[in-house]
Amino acid sequence: MKGGRYGDVLGYASRVDVETTMVFHGDARGAFGQTVAQFGTIDDGGVLVGAPLQHGAVNKMGTIYLCRHRSGKCQEVPACGPTVPQTCGENVHLNGFCILLDTNLQQLRRLPAVQQECPKSSSDVLFLIDGSGSIEHQDFLTMKTFIAEVMKRFKGTDTQFALAQFSDIVLNHFDFNTFRRSRNPIALLNQVQQIRRSTRTATAIWKVLTEMFVSRRGAREDVNKILIVITDGRKYDDKLEYSQVIPLAIKMGVTRYAIGVGSAFVDPAAEEELRTIASKPSEDHVFQVDNFDALQGIQNQLQEKIFAIEGTQSAHSSSFQLEMAQEGFSALLTPEGPVLGAVGAYGWSGGVFVYNDRNGGTTFVNVSRDAGDMNDAYLGYAAESLSLSGTRALALGAPRYRHVGRLLLFLLRGPQDGWQLAADATGPQVGSYFGASLCALDLNGDRSADLVLVGAPMFYGAGSGGRVAVCTLRPKVRGGRLPCQQTLQGQPGHPLGRFGASLARLGDIDGDRWPEVAVGAPLEDEERGAVYIFRGQRGGISSQYSQRISGARFSSGPRYFGQAISSGRDLTGDRLPDMAVGAQGQVLLLRSQPLLKVRVTVTFQPQEIPAAAFDCQEKEVPKGEVARAQICFLSTKKTADNFGKTSWESVWSPKAPPDVSQAPQIPIWPPRPTPDVPKIPNTLWMSPNPQEIHVVSPQLPFAKDCGTDNICIDDLQMSFNFSGLETIVVGMTSAVDVTVTLHNRGEDSYGTTIQLQHAEALSYRKAVVLQVPRPPPPPPKSFRASKTPRSRKDHPEVHTLPPRSPPDIFTSTQRPFWPPALLQTSPDHPSQVVLPTPVPTPDAPGPFSVLQEVHVRALQLGAGGGSVAQDPLPRQPPHLPLWHQGRGLPSVPVSPKPPRALGDVAVRWAGG
Secondary structure, three states: OOOOEEEEEEEEOOOEOOOOOEEEEOOHHHOOOOEEEEEOOOOOOEEEEEEOOOOOOHHHOOEEEEEOOOOOOEEEEOOOOOOOEEEEOOEEEEOOOEEEEOOOOOEEEEEOOOOOOOOOOOEEEEEEEEOOOOOOHHHHHHHHHHHHHHHHOOOOOOOEEEEEEEOOOEEEEEOHHHHHHOOOHHHHHHOOOOOOOOOOHHHHHHHHHHHOOOHHHOOOOOOEEEEEEEEOOOOOOOOOOHHHHHHHHHHHOEEEEEEEEOHHHHOHHHHHHHHHHOOOOHHHOEEEEOOHHHHHHHHHHHHHHHHOOOOOEOOOOEOOOOOOOOEEEEEEEEOOEEEEEEOOHHHHOEOEEEEOOOOOOEEEEOOOOOOOOOOOOOEOOEEEEEEEOOEEEEEEEEOOHHHOEEEEEEEEOOOOOOEEEEEEEEOOOOOOOEOOEEEEEOOOOOOOOOEEEEEEEEEEEOOEEEEEEEEEOOOOOOOOEOOOOEEEOOOOOEOOOOOOOEEEEEEOOOOOOOOEEEEEEOOHHHHOEEEEEEOEEOOEEOOOOOEEEEHHHOOOOOOOEOOEEEEEEOOOOOOOOEEEEEEOOEEEEEEEOOOEEEEEEEEEEOOOEOHHHEEOOOOOEEOOOOOEEEEEEEEEEOOOOOOOOOEEEEEEOOEOOOOOOOOOOOEOOOOOOOOOOOEOOOOOOOOOOOOOOOEEOOEEEEOOOOOOOOOOOOOEEEEEEOOOOOOOOOOOOOOEEEEEEEEEOOOOOOOOOOOOOOOOOEEEEEEEEEEOOOOOOOOOEEEEEEEEEOOOOOOOOOOOOOOOOOOOOOOOOOOOOOOOOOOOOOOOOOOOEEOOOOOOOOOOOOOOEEEOOEEOOEEEEOOOOOEHHHOOOOOOOOEOOEEOOOOOOOOOOOOOOOOOEEOOEEEEEEOO
């Protein structure tokens, strides 16, 4: 078929359905819905829901529920969490543990395997100091002052001290019994005098192990035994080797610290001797300072890292290691094994435990509190497992790092090197809680993460509360900062919305092969909450959300909707990913919708509307059919669901009839489904994506008669007169008639205007068309314009037309004057297809084209309760009208034939 072909795609995105939501209810007082996790399939899986404050469970702290889609009910799962209490003396510790379950919810293993023993609350600390001749007298006094200051920090605790000096002999200056009688450090240290001889370090260690850490010297059983060796160089003139001494210390359970003072330890052999003396790992038990004056600089480290043992409290500080670890605060399964976050470990600096499935070992991954001020950082608050070009990686969030938050990326370098910090990023604002949620994203499906999304739900600014930073991952990360240039944010007007409190990968739910991301904002809409969907795209994530799901729209009345999100699994049996969203006391299971891509092709015959088709007088009347159009709809399914057929095609062949007295609306009736359609338990609705094109505007131009060069050159002639009026008398002349005659003897004239200037005393009243002769021959068209002179006393009535509706002051003689067509839509009929045809007006110059708009507002795909075949048709069937805007213009009725069904699900076309 000859004629112009125009095509475009109407995109109908597979959005998250909010009409057929399944709601699981629980006890809001137990924080049911605080966490959610999908697992399995519709046959053996469901949604695991955490209720961490539920009473009456194991250890009376928290419960896990399994909620199944088929039954709509939840049952309790025996498991514990990160707040399992353990009483140790007067303290209650929260170590935490987790249970690894299989798909049948049977316990596979417990992590850790056994509960940690209660720490020893008391310590016996012995200082062994070097008194050799290489130490200056003033330096020896400085060392004594350092020891006295350390002892003072433990005033009021149950820690005992003893002191011995060594050279070629060993002097026991005071033991634990003496310290119990007199706890004054100054009095005890005043009697200590320097020996000034050789350095027999190994022999001295043997002596204090066998003579000082014994009960007759006041040493206690079942307390921490700590030996601190302070020396300025390597041992000399010593008959014993460390290999003969250190095994005894290990057998006795003595923790050893070595402090090297001076330049002697620049020698690698001397440095290795310090590591031999100290306990393992040596980096935690060896200190080196340049001189004795620098000892003061390590007092805090000694207090926090050495002496504040397992919860010891003093007047100066309190410190914890794993007593408040809360292991299991975050959890994920990785190829290496389970990973459990322990935010309270080591004074709430935090970290994660990695349980190796291959060798059964456990690795603690963290950052030293001395490296980067990790105190109270909450490392492990959120955790994500990812791969970077084949290298395993862990992304960990520390939302309280220096009050701004931090993302830390660890790489597994190898079995020997373990997990090493490779790169990081810090938060943009104090108190933003940057790192509270994480989501790694593989955009192109190459099994290497491209982005890490980092939630900062406490961010405040620009009218919306919360941000999500999009950090780019380089293929080979080797230190430095991660670039986080892009940010996502929610709807304005929610400054305390907590946008970014939860993040989840949705997979590709819109059929464009890029993954989508869900972001929770549980405090938006007056704490009802909301979930945002952001689309993936080439190179990243769209900054504009494609869908916002408000918790206020659900009849179950959820509160804090979006506090937890889990997605990526099909729990409803339609092969489409579902999304579980946690709220206070309930969990909502939402389904993603099937996707149709609709391609529209419009073919015109002829390709141009000839000017001769219209009789250009005061009212344009077409002489007959002016054009034919064939509209083809090709619908292609993009989702891998189980709804059957993948494509449909409908062909509509309307024409422009000569009868233009009205523009009828032609209803489109959907075919009645066949009786053998089985029952469908749920309903899915197809709706257009506002980000996609759902208006097709092909063009049908009017023909131009401008000769072989296709360039229109007009030849306009104009004349006018005042109808015999020669003089205007103010106050007596009521009207001035101006007759204008315009003639075009050349080719078509476009955008022709007439400007009539008049005195300020005159005002425009109206225009009247006097004559519109029919060509050929081309007589002129005349009109009369009435003007009224102004008067100080008399103000005659002035007739004007509304704005944007100019009077008929245009001419049409031998050649037409064509203004452009104005595309219009009716606000009363938003579902109509609008095919406007132009009306010549003087302020709308040509050339122009006819814009034809095919506007499908809502294409619904549904099957509801029971047999689809029994679903009655509505009393007023849905219709897709074709409508004409303009005066006396032809209507273009169509009779489309939409697809009957998607597999077992009937297709409905709906307008409005």
